[in-house]
Amino acid sequence: MEAEAISTAKKKKHHSARFRLPISLALGAGFGLLFLILAGSLLWTMTRTAETQTRFMMREIGDLMLERGLDVVEDFFRDEEQLGKLAADLIISENVVDAPEEAKQQLKNVLSRQTNIKRLTLYYAGGREVAIDIAHPDHPETEIMLDRPQDEPFEHGYTVWSHPFYDEEMGMSLMRLTIHVSAPDVGWPVRITIDYPVGDLEALLDEIVWKDTQVPFILFEKEQVLATTAPIYDEIKPTPDEPVPSLERMIGSPLQTIWVKTEEFDQLNHNEGAHLDISEGKEYLFLYAPLRTPQALPLVVGTYMPVEEFSAPILEIEHVALGALIFMIAGTMLVAYVGHKMGSPIKNLADKAQAIRNLELDSAQHLDRSRFYEIDETNQAFNAASSALTAFSRYVPKDLVRVLLESEFSGLESTELREMTFFFSDIVGFTKVASRLSAEETTQLLNHHFEDMTKAIIASGGTVDKFIGDGVMAFWGAPEPVANHALKAFEAAKKIAEEINSQHSDASDDSTPLRIRIGLHTGVAVVGNVGSSERMNYTCIGDSVNIAARLQDLGKVVDPQAKVIVLASQNTVDALPEGHNAKFVGDIELRGRESEIGVYRLI
16 A cells, blocks of 8 residues: 555656746746847837838939939920920021021021030932031031932921930930921921930939939930949940940949849839849849930930938837847846846755755755745745754654655555565673763764664665664665665675774774674564554564564674674575575574574674
8 A cells, every 4th residue: 555655656756747947047038038029029110110111211202313303304305306496497497598608607606505416417308418517617518419319208396316326527426316397399408317415414414413322324225324423334435336335334333233133122112113122232222214205215214322321210220129139138137137046046945855855854955044035934944844854854764754755644554564674783781881981971872883873774775763772673675675685684784793893993992892783584574654643653563573683682692702793594594695604503492482493693
């Protein structure tokens, strides 16, 4: 029944051995996680808000920049077209045609000073072309005759812009505006072309720029760069084959990859064209839109700039995030410190509880006072309980206390039959020894002797039942089973004999070396809790216990002068392994028994 109680207690112990966290770790991790969630939620909200605001600001500022750029470029070309049409009307008017050469020269001077026109060419139906150098009004007109007649004229005032081209004579790239006119007769031109220098478009960029980091651009049909403030643009010289640079030639400029989408490409929700992308290892905002005028002018006006120009809110968030991170780390460290200060006494309390549980009462540290009321009360209660249990364990075998703790004091009224080895000892002539000593000296001598005896017995797995005068009763095999209990008892007896012989060897004139007798017997006895409801004693009862006591008493007959004599029964000797060197004393009828038993002297 007791074995079942112990088994049940062990099962409870096993089921209770669940994973547990130290309180300092739990507090530190718990509050740290709380800080992390709060700070993370705040940072996420702020970051999302900042990103939304940044994108909104990009859209708003982008609209303004594009609107400004489109207005500037559209106004420029609208004005040039109007001037071109005015010039065409003047050229073909009867007053100018019939005017003297001085008036015509004066007109060329006015066009040279007041417009961006570099050259004006008249095309006649019969194939005749007349080129007027407006850039150099003093230069004479050049006239050539084509083999084929000019194309049929369009509606009067119809305009067309052609691709940029390089004029070797002028040494520059030009854009050509063609204006169709209605000639009154065959001697009048059917269309007029006006050439503008591409380089004049760069002056428009200064009016578009909003910030120094902004790089505006004007593209022809999305692939040819008419103007931009990118440094690489000025390094590319125009040629007949390439009057203006293509995007491919804009090496090192984000403009080169404006239409190339990377994995970071992000299209903004924008009325015009706008996207974010990575170029040259940096994120840029690209804004672009075609001209909105009805003229057949395939221009794209745009600008690009680093996203960091719009990221002031994000930078502020990063500063806040850094501060929050520092605060979170400091808070976590503070919580960990407080947790440690709280957890340390609790850990000491747990260590002492474990020491008490293992009956390591001597090594259990005294718990200090704590500033935390509950912990202080618990510490003092544990110190008192430890002191009480220490005193309790001095009067009751520790193995028995351990079993009682593990079984939660269940099965106290149970007993059982069990094979065990019993030990009895006695000091030879103790009455005579005590008569020469004071009461204090006698007590001191006995305590020292019992201390040595107890250590040897416990070290070999035995249980000290009681001290009987100057004798000791002990057993092996209870309350917990002990394998080879006869051998363990013999080892304890040898250890005690060595200690006694050592005392005799080191004895001085004023010392009192002791002589002892020991009896060992192995047999079956009743073991368990015996007594009343008010007081119980865990002990062994039976003939086997008496035999061990009688064997100890027999020692005075076998060898009265021995320093140490250890007698064992046949049962004990049979349970010992070979090599014990036991000497057969004889078959002896012990006092109180009717039959003889084999007696051996082990020491």
